[in-house]
Amino acid sequence: MHRIPITLPFSRQELALIAITVVWGATFLIIHAALHHSGPLFFVGLRFVTAGLMMALVFRRTLGGLTLRELMAGVLVGISIVGGYGLQTWGLxxxxxxxxxxxxxxYVPIVPLLQWAVLRRPPHLMSWLGIGCAFAGLILLAGPQAGALSLSIGELATLGSAVAIAAEIILIGRFAGSVDSRRVTVVQLLVGGVLSLLLVPAAGEQVPVFSWVLTGSVLGLGAASAVIQLTMNWAQKSVSPTRATVIYAGEPVWGGVFGRLAGDRLPAMALLGAALIVAGVIISELRPSSWRRRP
Structure with a gap:
């Protein structure tokens, strides 16, 4: 009797990316609770320093082989982490x-715009369609006034974080194939955390009093951040940016699910806007010409 081999629709790397989108979505809820006990930059700094120290302990035997290229890659990604997670946390x-x-x-439809601006690679037609769809969704989600896009300070900060995260994705894709994922992860987490803490005085934040909620959030999100960054660096060695980006489209859906559990009740037009953003994310990464070439 012959056994019929079972072929999974996803590789191990893709399944790992799917798993971290769930974890990523849950972090919004934890951050929202922690911000009652800490300023955003101080919290982001503690979160990523904790994550970096965890990874340094786990991979301490490999750190001696750190190269100049890995250090440069880690510093650049670490700077984008400060912008991405700092602004996102501030907006929350x-x-x-x-x-x-x-x-x-x-950040997904923003990626091709950044590539166009920095690398002179014009966006594909589907990218333009996705950008238009996502922008329409943003208008509905933000709550337009008199037909114009009216973003609050928190929404503008979060939009800025999307630009920084798009830069992070481009940088990870640029270096992933030529660096050691473990060493780069340690560097980028520590750089992101230390820079955030250095910016605390400039932002006028005060060091918060001790809180078990804050401590638990820092430890939990530190571990989650370490796993997320390491998984992205590892998986994107073999998963194409297009495939990875479509998988990441599930992250805001999980964020919305956890937000719903926390009591968020978006109006119908905002829900439509959220759906348009997710649709825009997926559309921007579709390439119909590649479908026709497949047997």
């Missing part, structure tokens, strides 16, 4: 978990 002080999750997802 004034907007809902669901709004933050869906606006953050705009």
């Amino acid at each position: 002080q004034t907007i809902s978990i669901s709004q933050s999750a869906f606006i953050t997802a705009l």
Whole structure:
């Protein structure tokens, strides 16, 4: 009797990316709770320093082989982490978990725009369609006034975080194939955390009093951040940016689910806007010409 081999629709790397989108979505809820006990930059700094120290302990035997290229890659990604997670956390002080999750997802259609501006690679037609769809969704999600896009400070900060996260994705894709994922992960986490803490005085934040909620959030999100960054660096060695980006489209959906559990109740037009953003994320990465070439 012959056994019929079972072929999974996803590789191990793709399944890992799917898993971290669930974890990523849950972090919005934890951050929202932690911000009652800490300023955004101080919290982001503690989160990523903790994550970096965890990874340094786990991979301490490999750190001796750190190269100049890996150090440069880690520093650049670490700087983008400060912008991405710092602005996102700051925005969560004034907007809902669901709004933050869906606006953050705009990093996907922003990626081709950044590639056009920096690398002179014009976006594909589907990218333009996805950008238009996502922008329409942003208008509905933000709540337009008199037909114009009216973003609050928190929404603008979160939109800025999407730009920084898009830069992070481009940088990871640029270096993933030529560096050691473990060493780069340690460097980028520590750089992101230390830079955030150095910016605390400039932002006028105060060091918060001790809180078990804050401590638990830092430890939990530190471990989650370490796993997320390491998984992205590892998986994107073999998963194409297009495939990875479509998988990441599930992250705001999970963020919306956890936001709903936390009590978010978006109006119907905002829900439509959220759906348009997710649709725009997926459309921007579709390439119909590649479908016709497949047997």
